Amino acid sequence: MVSSDIIKLTEDLEKQELEAQNGIATPQVYEQLLAIYLYENDLCNAKYLWKRIPASVKASTPELTNVWTVAQNMWKRDFPGIYKALNSVTWSDSVANIMKQVQDRVRSRSVDLIAQAYSSITLDTVSAMTGLPPDICAAACVERGWQVEADTRMVHPVRPISETSGQTSSEDQLYKLTDFHGRIKVRTTEEQNLQKHKEQQKKLTAYRMGMKQILATRDADSYNKDSLALSAQLLTINPDIYTLWNYRKEVVLIEIKKSYQDEVADDQKLIHFFEEELRLTEQCLLSNPKSYGSWHHRYWILNHHTKPNWQREFDLCNKYVSLDDRNFHCWDFRRLIVNKIGISLADEIAFSTERININFSNYSSWHYRSTLQILNDENSVANDLILVQNAVFTDPIDTSAWFYLRWVLSHPGITKIQKEDLLNALEQLQELEPECKWIIMAKCWLVKQGNLEKDAICRLKRYYTELIKLDPLREGHYKDCFKVF
Amino acid sequence: MATPIKDVILKENAPTTILFDKHVEFLREYGKNEDNFEFGMTDYLRISGMYWGLTALELLNQTHSTPQDEIVTYIKNCQDPESGGIGACLGHDPHLLHTLSAVQILAMYDKLDAIDVEGVIRYVVALQQPDGSFTGDKWGEVDTRFSLCAVATLSLLKRLDAINAEGAVRFVESCMNFDGGFGSRPLSESHAGLVYCCLGFLSIMNRLDIVKRDVLAWWLCERQLPSGGLNGRPEKLPDVCYSWWVLSSLTLLGRLHWISAEQLKRFILACQDTETGGFADRPGDVPDPYHSLFALAALSLLGQHEIKTINPTYCMPQHVIDRMQLSPQILRD
Numbered sequence: 001m002v003s004s005d006i007i008k009l010t011e012d013l014e015k016q017e018l019e020a021q022n023g024i025a026t027p028q029v030y031e032q033l034l035a036i037y038l039y040e041n042d043l044c045n046a047k048y049l050w051k052r053i054p055a056s057v058k059a060s061t062p063e064l065t066n067v068w069t070v071a072q073n074m075w076k077r078d079f080p081g082i083y084k085a086l087n088s089v090t091w092s093d094s095v096a097n098i099m100k101q102v103q104d105r106v107r108s109r110s111v112d113l114i115a116q117a118y119s120s121i122t123l124d125t126v127s128a129m130t131g132l133p134p135d136i137c138a139a140a141c142v143e144r145g146w147q148v149e150a151d152t153r154m155v156h157p158v159r160p161i162s163e164t165s166g167q168t169s170s171e172d173q174l175y176k177l178t179d180f181h182g183r184i185k186v187r188t189t190e191e192q193n194l195q196k197h198k199e200q201q202k203k204l205t206a207y208r209m210g211m212k213q214i215l216a217t218r219d220a221d222s223y224n225k226d227s228l229a230l231s232a233q234l235l236t237i238n239p240d241i242y243t244l245w246n247y248r249k250e251v252v253l254i255e256i257k258k259s260y261q262d263e264v265a266d267d268q269k270l271i272h273f274f275e276e277e278l279r280l281t282e283q284c285l286l287s288n289p290k291s292y293g294s295w296h297h298r299y300w301i302l303n304h305h306t307k308p309n310w311q312r313e314f315d316l317c318n319k320y321v322s323l324d325d326r327n328f329h330c331w332d333f334r335r336l337i338v339n340k341i342g343i344s345l346a347d348e349i350a351f352s353t354e355r356i357n358i359n360f361s362n363y364s365s366w367h368y369r370s371t372l373q374i375l376n377d378e379n380s381v382a383n384d385l386i387l388v389q390n391a392v393f394t395d396p397i398d399t400s401a402w403f404y405l406r407w408v409l410s411h412p413g414i415t416k417i418q419k420e421d422l423l424n425a426l427e428q429l430q431e432l433e434p435e436c437k438w439i440i441m442a443k444c445w446l447v448k449q450g451n452l453e454k455d456a457i458c459r460l461k462r463y464y465t466e467l468i469k470l471d472p473l474r475e476g477h478y479k480d481c482f483k484v485f
Numbered sequence: 486m487a488t489p490i491k492d493v494i495l496k497e498n499a500p501t502t503i504l505f506d507k508h509v510e511f512l513r514e515y516g517k518n519e520d521n522f523e524f525g526m527t528d529y530l531r532i533s534g535m536y537w538g539l540t541a542l543e544l545l546n547q548t549h550s551t552p553q554d555e556i557v558t559y560i561k562n563c564q565d566p567e568s569g570g571i572g573a574c575l576g577h578d579p580h581l582l583h584t585l586s587a588v589q590i591l592a593m594y595d596k597l598d599a600i601d602v603e604g605v606i607r608y609v610v611a612l613q614q615p616d617g618s619f620t621g622d623k624w625g626e627v628d629t630r631f632s633l634c635a636v637a638t639l640s641l642l643k644r645l646d647a648i649n650a651e652g653a654v655r656f657v658e659s660c661m662n663f664d665g666g667f668g669s670r671p672l673s674e675s676h677a678g679l680v681y682c683c684l685g686f687l688s689i690m691n692r693l694d695i696v697k698r699d700v701l702a703w704w705l706c707e708r709q710l711p712s713g714g715l716n717g718r719p720e721k722l723p724d725v726c727y728s729w730w731v732l733s734s735l736t737l738l739g740r741l742h743w744i745s746a747e748q749l750k751r752f753i754l755a756c757q758d759t760e761t762g763g764f765a766d767r768p769g770d771v772p773d774p775y776h777s778l779f780a781l782a783a784l785s786l787l788g789q790h791e792i793k794t795i796n797p798t799y800c801m802p803q804h805v806i807d808r809m810q811l812s813p814q815i816l817r818d
């Protein structure tokens with residue numbers, strides 16, 4: 001399918017859905033539309049469609065659930081799950097062709113991802129990410145010019161040199177061009193440069209015309225629908241154009257005012273309006289999850305929403321945290337929502353334990369735990385000491401948990417026995433990991449808290465000398481630490 | 486489940502000396518062609534962009550070659566007469582970020598009277614919330630970045646008395662975390678950029694005494710990676726702009742010597758683009774004025790003699806801060 005066919009087919013199907021009698025389209029329309037959203041990797045729209053499909057249609061068409069299972073696995077980025085869901089059923093004629101292409105697209109995106117992100121990777125992982133059996137996968141890698149080591153079963157992908165080789169849309173590239181972080185410099189030919197320059201001039205002109213139109217039609221009491229649509233387009237390309245978010249907030253306020261003035265309050269229309277704003281922010285966040293403007297707009301809309309669905313926001317937040325568990329915007333957003341829906345502290349502590357157990361080395365999870373103020377009695381101190389001790393002993397090279405350990409140890413409720421036990425355990429760990437600076441540092445914290453007799457000072461001196469040797473970057477720090485004695 | 490350290494490896498042929506003339510050329514040319522794609526598409530951050538480029542040029546002693554009158558007129562036209570705030574460019578809304586950048590440029594040129602100063606003060610004061618925090622504009626986003634913007638702007642205009650100082654300090658203090666660092670709001674994770682904002686704020690307010698000095702300085706010095714570069718949070722990649730956020734913070738705490746200056750310098754110099762000039766976030770990436778300023782500012786703190794001295798609180802040339810008779814707090818032993 002060429003892209004213009006897809007666009008045409010999508011439009012047709014969306015129209016059929018909209019114009020369906022009683023608002024219920026045929027199962028075939030739903031199936032094909034859902035499949036096409038997957039083909040386009042438009043998981044948001046897939047999700048919304050799934051919610052719109054009446055339960056009766058879902059019940060009478062089991063294949064819809066099969067398509068949805070693929071979508072769920074795509075959300076989770078569970079590659080083996082995606083291929084399993086794609087190949088464990090026989091697709092009917094109405095979707096077979098599209099589902100075949102969904103598989104090709106997923107595979108091709110995985111290959112691009114591997115090429116972009118890895119300098120070496122195991123053959124088994126490549127096989128899982130592409131859904132190809134190892135032998136076929138190895139052959140395909142070699143065909144792409146990737147080196148495959150037969151004995152170690154390691155693959156060395158070749159990073160694509162051209163900026164346009166990825167599956168990213170032109171908007172993605174545009175965004176990357178206006179973001180100052182992580183832009184890899186690529187070599188291009190004169191001809192490519194000229195072509196690129198032409199395209200860029202077109203885009204720049206379009207951007208300027210768009211901004212001009214929006215700003216010219218800005219008014220306190222009414223708004224222009226074309227300008228509103230245009231602002232959504234520009235924000236999808238670059239969510240950092242803060243004036244456009246402001247413009248949209250003004251429009252929302254106009255709509256709210258209008259709905260107050262209506263004789264018959266048309267709540268549904270207003271709700272639809274809010275939902276559209278939420279959809280836009282979700283789209284922007286998918287392409288740039290770190291955009292301050294998109295997060296703030298979403299929260300602002302929810303606060304003006306007549307029927308905000310905080311539970312849905314909470315679920316969304318969970319999903320975003322599992323996609324990138326270091327995105328501090330997500331964690332901040334979660335905190336706002338937890339306050340809104342009144343989730344208990346115990347539940348949040350359980351959540352933080354779960355996150356930490358999923359990944360010990362996630363600093364954001366440890367931080368989150370520290371904000372739940374759980375070191376308020378002997379029991380909680382003891383529990384957290386065990387938790388963090390498990391983490392540092394499992395992987396002493398990881399830095400995150402050590403920061404948390406230092407904090408727990410600074411708590412006055414820690415007993416002398418607990419400190420002695422930990423010190424002994426650290427001594428044993430050090431025998432296994434003699435080069436690990438963190439173990440020695442933790443020993444310093446413990447010794448410093450004890451009786452600073454001559455013997456202790458001698459030990460500290462020995463520890464800091466060792467630290468300077470292992471970690472020369474921070475020599476100045478260690479020297480200052482010892483200077484006080 | 487061992488997580489390998491995220492870092493970069495510096496190439497052997499990476500530059501090891503500062504390419505002074507190339508940077509001057511890069512910075513001077515950057516804003517000249519209005520139809521340059523990257524320049525044209527970033528109008529929504531123009532005034533801050535001007536601050537990055539112009540401050541970098543001043544650090545390289547090149548201010549005489551910048552069109553000062555034109556710049557001053559442009560800034561003047563970006564001030565919103567109603568609210569008093571300054572927007573990123575003509576037609577865009579006023580925002581505290583650009584208001585500070587505008588005031589910084591004008592202070593550098595000694596042309597603060599070109600704008601409606603009372604308007605700016607009115608704008609900043611109106612953005613303070615009952616809890617002492619500041620929003621970035623009238624739409625309500627709260628962030629400690631804006632606390633710094635507010636007090637830096639007001640102190641450059643000698644009107645720090647216009648706000649509720651005690652409340653402002655209390656809010657920033659409430660953003661302090663278990664690791665001694667600061668985030669964007671109360672209970673938000675520590676981030677070197679926001680640590681700088683909060684320490685800069687406290688330095689202007691002369692309240693660095695509330696900081697857990699050595700706990701925070703330890704967290705900051707642990708940002709240095711084997712490549713010599715600094716990251717902004719644990720387990721993140723190094724980036725030249727953190728050379729500034731971390732280094733200025735360590736300077737304010739009197740703990741600059743807690744990291745290896747030599748290794749950091751090596752990393753920063755490796756981020757230079759030997760063809761076009763300018764610094765990128767990491768070696769081999771595309772350079773831009775933002776990273777160029779923070780690379781040069783960091784090199785200045787490290788004592789690179791070709792670069793003018795930078796003030797760690799304001800990220801402005803020290804001689805400007807001296808001329809304005811400001812002496813923000815720095816902790817020393």
